[in-house]
Structures are given as structure tokens and as C-alpha cells.
Amino acid sequence: xxxxxxxxxxxxxxxxxxxxxxxxxxxxxxxxxxxxxxxxxxxxxxxxxxxxxxxxxxxxxxxxxxxxxxxxxxxxxxxxxxxxxxxxxxxxxxxxxxxxxxxxxxxxxxxxxxxxxxxxxxxxxxxxxxxxxxxxxxxxxxxxxxxxxxxxxxxxxxxxxxxxxxxxxxxxxxxxxxxxxxxxxxxxxxxxxxxxxxxxxxxxxxxxxxxxxxxxxxxxxxxxxxxxxxxxxxxxxxxxxxxxxxxxxxxxxxxxxxxxxxxxxxxxxxxxxxxxxxxxxxxxxxxxxxxxxxxxxxxxxxxxxxxxxxxxxxxxxxxxxxxxxxxxxxxxxxxxxxxxxxxxxxxxxxxxxxxxxxxxxxxxxxxxxxxxxxxxxxxxxxxxxxxxxxxxxxxxxxxxxxxxxxxxxxxxxxxxxxxxxxxxxxxxxxxxxxxxxxxxxxxxxxxxxxxxxxxxxxxxxxxxxxxxxxxxxxxxxxxxxxxxxxx
Amino acid sequence: xxxxxxxxxxxxxxxxxxxxxxxxxxxxxxxxxxxxxxxxxxxxxxxxxxxxxxxxxxxxxxxxxxxxxxxxxxxxxxxxxxxxxxxxxxxxxxxxxxxxxxxxxxxxxxxxxxxxxxxxxxxxxxxxxxxxxxxxxxxxxxxxxxxxxxxxxxxxxxxxxxxxxxxxxxxxxxxxxxxxxxxxxxxxxxxxxxxxxxxxxxxxxxxxxxxxxxxxxx
Numbered sequence: 255x256x257x258x259x260x261x262x263x264x265x266x267x268x269x270x271x272x273x274x275x276x277x278x279x280x281x282x283x284x285x286x287x288x289x290x291x292x293x294x295x296x297x298x299x300x301x302x303x304x305x306x307x308x309x310x311x312x313x314x315x316x317x318x319x320x321x322x323x324x325x326x327x328x329x330x331x332x333x334x335x336x337x338x339x340x341x342x343x344x345x346x347x348x349x350x351x352x353x354x355x356x357x358x359x360x361x362x363x364x365x366x367x368x369x370x371x372x373x374x375x376x377x378x379x380x381x382x383x384x385x386x387x388x389x390x391x392x393x394x395x396x397x398x399x400x401x402x403x404x405x406x407x408x409x410x411x412x413x414x415x416x417x418x419x420x421x422x423x424x425x426x427x428x429x430x431x432x433x434x435x436x437x438x439x440x441x442x443x444x445x446x447x448x449x450x451x452x453x454x455x456x457x458x459x460x461x462x463x464x465x466x467x468x469x470x471x472x473x474x475x476x477x478x479x480x481x482x483x484x485x486x487x488x489x490x491x492x493x494x495x496x497x498x499x500x501x502x503x504x505x506x507x508x509x510x511x512x513x514x515x516x517x518x519x520x521x522x523x524x525x526x527x528x529x530x531x532x533x534x535x536x537x538x539x540x541x542x543x544x545x546x547x548x549x550x551x552x553x554x555x556x557x558x559x560x561x562x563x564x565x566x567x568x569x570x571x572x573x574x575x576x577x578x579x580x581x582x583x584x585x586x587x588x589x590x591x592x593x594x595x596x597x598x599x600x601x602x603x604x605x606x607x608x609x610x611x612x613x614x615x616x617x618x619x620x621x622x623x624x625x626x627x628x629x630x631x632x633x634x635x636x637x638x639x640x641x642x643x644x645x646x647x648x649x650x651x652x653x654x655x656x657x658x659x660x661x662x663x664x665x666x667x668x669x670x671x672x673x674x675x676x677x678x679x680x681x682x683x684x685x686x687x688x689x690x691x692x693x694x695x696x697x698x699x700x701x702x703x704x705x706x707x708x709x710x711x712x713x714x715x716x717x718x719x720x721x722x723x724x725x726x727x728x729x730x731x732x733x734x735x736x737x738x739x740x741x
Numbered sequence: 742x743x744x745x746x747x748x749x750x751x752x753x754x755x756x757x758x759x760x761x762x763x764x765x766x767x768x769x770x771x772x773x774x775x776x777x778x779x780x781x782x783x784x785x786x787x788x789x790x791x792x793x794x795x796x797x798x799x800x801x802x803x804x805x806x807x808x809x810x811x812x813x814x815x816x817x818x819x820x821x822x823x824x825x826x827x828x829x830x831x832x833x834x835x836x837x838x839x840x841x842x843x844x845x846x847x848x849x850x851x852x853x854x855x856x857x858x859x860x861x862x863x864x865x866x867x868x869x870x871x872x873x874x875x876x877x878x879x880x881x882x883x884x885x886x887x888x889x890x891x892x893x894x895x896x897x898x899x900x901x902x903x904x905x906x907x908x909x910x911x912x913x914x915x916x917x918x919x920x921x922x923x924x925x926x927x928x929x930x931x932x933x934x935x936x937x938x939x940x941x942x943x944x945x946x947x948x949x950x951x952x953x954x955x956x957x958x959x
Contacts, residue, residue: 380921385921386921390931392932408939409957431909433913442918446921465856492957
């Protein structure tokens with residue numbers, strides 16, 4: 255059962271994408287959208303319970319272990335929330351002319367094709383398949399980023415496709431080098447399987463693995479938005495349609511992190527854990543530092559959230575870099591927390607932009623008066639993103655910090671803390687001004703539609719629960735995933 | 742064919758690849774850069790054929806054929822078509838002086854060879870000097886993309902960069918799995934298609950080169 259599901263899972267969004275092309279009716283398109291995402295979520299939960307009881311599932315090039323499961327669960331939850339959110343979002347977008355009604359179905363087909371490529375990225379055991387699927391996510395999402403068809407969107411799409419394609423060319427080179435090293439030890443057959451490479455990893459030549467890991471880290475790091483390869487990220491996140499921004503920030507950059515983690519484990523086994531963790535530490539610190547000034551001076555709300563994602567990817571890299579079971583656990587928890595919270599923040603930003611017809615935070619004022627629910631949620635999301643207790647991100651940041659203290663990385667911790675405090679002030683200043691005060695004249699006065707709100711509330715509920723308590727089953731999953739990385 | 746002969750042939754082809762890469766870096770006209778990258782792909786297809794004969798690996802014949810059809814013929818043809826379609830008036834526009842680019846390029850080549858001589862056992866896993874040549878090509882392709890402002894030159898740089906990876910992958914003694922190579926080729930084609938569409942869409946709406954747009958800042 256579990257093995258068959260591994261093949262069925264990527265097929266669900268693929269079939270959903272194809273079904274989209276058969277109809278033009280908006281209601282039917284929405285029904286297929288939500289339905290496809292719900293089926294994907296249910297099947298993933300079935301698979302999750304099988305993996306929890308029976309261990310990793312393998313079928314050909316696909317393999318799902320606890321590490322992949324963390325990312326897969328995040329993906330399906332976000333996909334479902336995005337589908338629910340989109341029902342109301344695109345109705346509004348068509349009304350104001352941001353989306354053309356006749357091209358809607360290709361938009362939805364592309365979103366599900368994008369989801370399908372991400373599912374394959376997470377399930378891939380074969381490192382070559384991982385690369386192919388990663389390039390697939392670039393191609394599908396580049397079209398989505400430029401979907402509005404105006405000049406800025408196309409510029410962002412171009413920058414995105416160029417930077418990430420160069421990036422993952424480097425990733426492919428690293429993959430080839432790791433393959434060459436593995437094939438030298440075990441022969442060509444199966445030398446691309448992560449599982450097979452892990453079994454012989456201690457005997458691999460450390461010299462070539464080291465070069466291979468640097469290529470992979472720079473390559474997939476570009477896709478993950480690690481500075482200084484992050485240049486595409488704020489543009490793409492700000493120009494993409496809002497539901498796509500939520501997917502990009504919530505899960506796509508995390509898929510690239512998963513790829514980095516896979517190579518990190520190989521590299522740690524071949525040349526000791528110090529080398530990959532130090533490399534991750536450097537990139538993590540650069541990301542946190544580089545993102546800070548841009549967050550402070552930003553006026554475009556979606557760009558603000560984009561730069562903020564650079565910071566948080568940096569924090570995940572720091573967690574992996576501090577290493578040990580605490581740091582890795584914290585990093586994985588942060589992946590989930592940030593994914594959920596950032597998607598929620600993008601949803602709220604989308605609702606605000608639709609209401610004020612502007613993405614300039616100087617125009618968006620007094621949201622509480624005109625959209626109380628969305629305003630409350632954006633305040634909650636901002637408090638969580640800034641790292642205040644009792645929200646989920648506070649816990650994962652604390653774990654990362656504790657790992658750093660445990661390892662004695664004092665300078666890294668000092669820089670990290672300073673940046674987090676500055677960003678805390680900057681973010682709350684921006685969002686506080688948006689939520690409170692008197693609404694500007696640009697504010698729309700219509701009531702809040704149910705569909706975006708349901709999607710937002712779903713994510714907000716998960717965010718709050720994860721802040722208050724980590725359920726035992728989820729904690730067990732994270733523990734086992736940490737063991738996969740740390741060994 | 743003896744192993745030495747193959748090594749010599751691969752090294753000779755590697756020299757030709759580096760030479761064509763220098764032509765791409767130097768090219769003052771976009772059409773010359775396109776011819777150079779087509780020639781480069783042709784050399785890689787030949788390398789695939791030579792390695793296939795030597796190792797008896799049938800997969801390599803397929804890979805060589807795909808490289809010839811896609812990268813040496815189809816993609817250059819598409820690029821030429823876009824050049825005509827866009828009626829390119831401006832040619833390659835370097836961001837930094839050509840002399841500086843050449844100095845950087847030479848430094849990259851020297852460093853690639855230096856890096857791979859420091860590796861011991863790996864040299865058995867990859868035939869001849871394919872590893873340093875591959876690293877040099879990959880990095881030089883990125884150099885071309887970073888130092889040119891026109892969209893088409895950036896695409897040429899990207900293809901050159903991927904040529905470097907293909908060359909190294911072919912020369913891995915055990916060969917790459919065929920299905921992976923096919924998948925990678927397919928991705929390259931799709932990426933080229935999407936890039937072409939983006940270039941043409943911008944050209945048709947604002948009459949500007951997409952790589953020249955710089956409204957998104959800060």
C-alpha cells in the first residue's frame with residue numbers, strides 16, 4: 255500500500271493539472287483545485303502513518319523517510335490552504351483585471367504542475383531525479399511569476415529563471431562529482447541513489463566530495479535564497495500572484511534546503527561533519543546580516559516578506575550549521591514554522607493589497623477599522639515572524655540559539671541575536687502602522703469574503719497550536735528526521 | 742582503441758572546448774557566440790561518440806546523438822531565429838572591459854586545473870582532463886552571463902555552462918544513467934523555451950531587452 259502511494263502521490267497534482275484544462279467554468283475549476291489538494295493531503299496523511307509505524311518506504315527512484323515526510327506534510331498543508339485561499343482571491347483578481355478570465359485554467363494547471371514537481375523533489379531518492387525535478391520547479395514557477403504579464407513581473411521572472419538555472423547548474427555539477435566518487439567505489443549502477451551512497455559514504459574520496467558539496471551548496475543555495483545568491487528572491491516573491499508567493503516562500507525554498515541537507519549528510523559521512531556545517535554557518539550568517547537593512551527600509555509589503563524569507567532561510571542554515579541534534583531539530587522545526595507563518599503573512603498581505611489596491615505600506619493604514627479579521631491575523635503572523643513568544647517561531651529560534659551556545663559559537667550568536675532584535679523592531683513597526691490608526695481614503699469598505707479567511711484561519715490555527723505545544727506524533731517525526739541527518 | 746588514445750582524444754577535445762569558450766567570451770556579435778556554442782556542443786557530441794566506442798556503453802551513443810540534435814542543432818537554430826525575429830540592433834554589451842573579462846577567464850582556467858591536480862584518486866574516476874575543463878566551462882559560462890547585459894548572450898552563457906557539466910558527466914568512467922541525461926536535456930529544452938517566450942513577450946510589449954529591465958531594486 256505504502257509503496258504504491260509513492261507513485262500515486264506525484265500523479266495526483268499532475269492529474270489535477272490536466273483536469274483543469276478540460277473546463278472553463280470558474281466554479282468547476284475551483285472545485286477541482288480544492289479537491290485535488292484535499293486528496294493529496296489525505297493520501298499524504300495515510301502515507302505518513304505508514305512511515306511512522308513501518309519505517310521508510312522505497313519504490314524505485316522514490317523513497318520517503320521521516321526527513322522527507324516533514325517537508326511533504328508542510329507542502330500538502332500549504333497547497334490545501336492556498337487552494338482554499340485562491341477561491342476568493344482570484345474572483346477578486348478577475349474583477350479588478352489582474353487576472354484574465356480566459357487564461358485562468360492555465361494558471362491553475364501550472365500551479366498544480368508546480369506542486370507535482372515539488373512532490374517529486376521531496377520523494378526523489380535518486381539525486382539525478384532530484385535535480386531534474388528541481389529544474390522542473392524553476393520552469394513552472396517562472397511562468398507563474400510572470401503570469402500577470404506586466405513588465406515588472408516579466409523582469410522578475412527573467413531574473414528568477416536565470417539566477418536559479420545557473421544556480422542549479424552548479425548543483426548538477428556537484429551531483430556529477432558525488433556520483434563520480436560513488437561510482438568509483440561501487441560501480442555505476444545505483445551510484446545515484448542517496449540511500450546507496452549513504453551506505454558507502456565513509457569510503458568516498460573526501461577531496462572530491464568537498465568540491466561537490468561546495469558546488470551543491472552554492473547551487474541549491476541559490477534556489478533556497480541563501481545570500482549572496484538571493485538576488486532573485488525579493489523580486490520573484492513580490493511580483494508573483496499572492497498564492498504563488500506563498501508557495502514559493504513557504505515550501506519551494508524549503509525543498510532546496512532539503513536537497514542541501516541530503517548532500518550535507520553524504521558530505522558529513524565522507525569528510526567529517528565539521529566541513530559541511532561550517533560552510534552552512536557562513537552562508538547562514540551572511541543571509542541574516544544581508545537581509546536586515548533591506549527589511550528596515552522596505553515600503554513594498556511583499557518585498558518586505560521576501561527579504562524576511564532570506565533571513566529565515568539563513569536561520570535554518572544556522573541551525574544546521576550549529577548542528578548536533580538540538581540544532582538540526584530546531585532547523586527542521588523552523589522549516590515548518592516559517593513555512594506556515596510566512597504563507598499566512600503572504601495571504602494577509604494579499605488581502606490588504608486587494609483592499610487598498612496598493613502594495614505600499616505607507617498607503618495600507620488602519621486595517622483594523624476595515625478588515626478586523628485579516629488585521630488580527632497579520633498582527634499575529636508578524637508577532638510570530640518577529641519571534642515573540644508564545645508563537646511557534648520563537649521556539650525554533652530558541653532551539654537554534656541553544657544549539658549555538660552548546661557548541662560555543664559566540665560570535666555567530668552575537669551577530670544572530672543583534673540582527674533578530676533589529677528585525678523584530680523593524681517588522682513590528684511596519685506592521686503596527688498598517689494595522690492600527692485611521693484607514694486611508696484608498697481603503698475598500700466591503701466586508702471580508704469567507705474563502706480567503708478560511709485558508710488564513712487554517713494556517714493561523716496550526717501556527718498557534720505549534721507555538722503552544724508540539725504534538726507527540728509530530729515531535730516523534732522530527733526526532734526521527736533529526737536522526738536521519740545527524741546519524 | 743587504447744586507454745591512452747582515448748585520454749589524448751578527450752584532452753584534445755577539451756582544448757577545443759576551452760578555445761570555443763574563449764571565442765564565446767570574446768565574441769563581439771551575438772551570432773558568432775551562437776556559432777561558437779554550437780561548435781562546442783558538436784565537440785561534446787564527438788567526445789560522447791569516442792567514449793562510446795571505447796567503453797562499449799550503448800547509452801553514450803544515445804547521449805551523443807541527443808547532444809548533437811538538441812544542443813548543436815536545435816537550440817542554436819532557435820537562438821538564430823530569435824535574433825532575426827527580434828531584429829537585434831545592439832550586439833553583445835559587456836558590463837566590464839573585454840580585457841578584464843579575458844584576464845578573469847584565464848584565471849578561472851588556471852585555477853580549475855590547479856584545483857583538480859590537488860585531487861588524488863578521483864582522477865581515475867574521470868577520463869583525462871575532463872574534470873578541470875568541465876569546471877572551467879561551467880564557471881566561464883556564468884562569467885559570460887554575469888558580464889553581458891543582453892538576454893540572448895546570457896542564454897548562450899547558460900548553454901556553455903551546461904556543456905561543461907555534460908562533458909564531465911560523459912567522462913565519468915562508469916557513465917551517467919541514461920534516463921538522467923535524457924531528463925536533464927529535456928529540462929534544458931524547456932528552460933530555453935520559457936526564456937525565449939519571456940524575451941519575446943517583453944520585446945513585444947515594451948520594445949526593450951528583458952535583461953536590461955532594472956525597475957526592481959532595493
